Amino acid sequence: MNSVKDYLDYLKRYTKYGASENLYFRGQLSKFIDMKPSVARKNEYLKNEAKLYKENRNANKSIIQNLARMQHDGVPTRLLDFTTDPLVALFFATQESLREDSSIYIFIRPNIDANSLEIKFSSFIATQQNRNLSTIVNKFNDDFHESLSLTRAKEIISKGLFIQPNTVVDEENKRMLKQKGTFAIPGNEIKDDKIVEIIPFENDGSYEEVVIPFECHEEIRKELEDRGYTRENLLGENNEEIQYINTDKNVIQLINPRVTKFRGYQKKYSVTAVTNMLLTYSEMQKIGYKIALKSKADVVWIWFKRDGAPNGINIVTQQWFKRALKSFFINI
Secondary structure, eight states, X not given: OOXXXXXXXXXXXXXXXXXXXXXXXXXXXXXXXXXXXXXGSSHHHHHTHHXXXXXXXXXXXXXXXXXXXXXXXXXXXXXXXXXXXXXXHHHHHTOOSSSOOEEEEEEEOOEEOTTSHHHHHHHHGGGOSXXXXXXXXXHXXXXXXXXXXXXXXXXXHTSOEEEOTTOSOOTTOHHHHHTTEEEEEXXXXXXXXXXXXXXXXXXXXXXXXXXXXXXXXHHHHHHHHHTTOOXXXXXXXXXXXXXXXXXXXXXXXXXXXEEXXXXXXXXXXXXXXXXXXXXXXXXXXXXXXXXXXXXXXXXXXXXXXXXXXXXXXXXXXXXXXXOTTOOOEEEO
């Protein structure tokens, strides 16, 4: 997907699911292939999950409200961020300063009200230091005056649950409202009546991954900004230009250079530029301009492709023309 328009056109196939609020989007770097909640990314976090909750809880809020606020404050939780707005997911997928491709993950799932028994129990686990399931069920039934059975409890927490949008109601959590955000709670692995591990969402293959090439990130951010999807509007932060690590002088290798005649009398220079690091469109434009000037040709064709990509799989094709009586080239 090379632009916001390409992305939205592709998503038209999902329109009917969005109407029923069963369509969820998540944007992240492709290199992070697992979809684990933050509390499961380090053993130390998971071991101290109940302590983290206790230290950050607000006694006037429900467990799921507290977890949602903690999640947005950067405290490790068992919630995984999703949004019902595909452009919000695209925004987050293109905000990193690393030179990496990003991905949008699309899930079609039934959703469950945040006030349901299922969500209450799944989130309750985060508050318990003891991971013996029987003990947790008994404590939950006592605290909430429920009669949840051990069998039903296992069914609930063995699979991931998607929370119905707009049911985690918290007027103080402005970011969640602006981002049209909601959450999913991953399932748990249970052994000998004990919760031992959180199950990553990628273990369930019934989702689609849409890759956003790094080269397009810069232009996509500009398009999103024009539509109002900015750090200021979505995060309450200042809009700052993302700084990537500098390119080095050996960033490209020119292969298969050819000089031919164009229209019978003009000099045409053609070359493939193999990039050994990911470049933005604007960086490729600057490099292409230098190649065109150095060639001293009237017409220059440059094919940019990633190192290791098959022949013909080009990221960008540039055409540069030398204008009459002028010594510079323009990109079209």
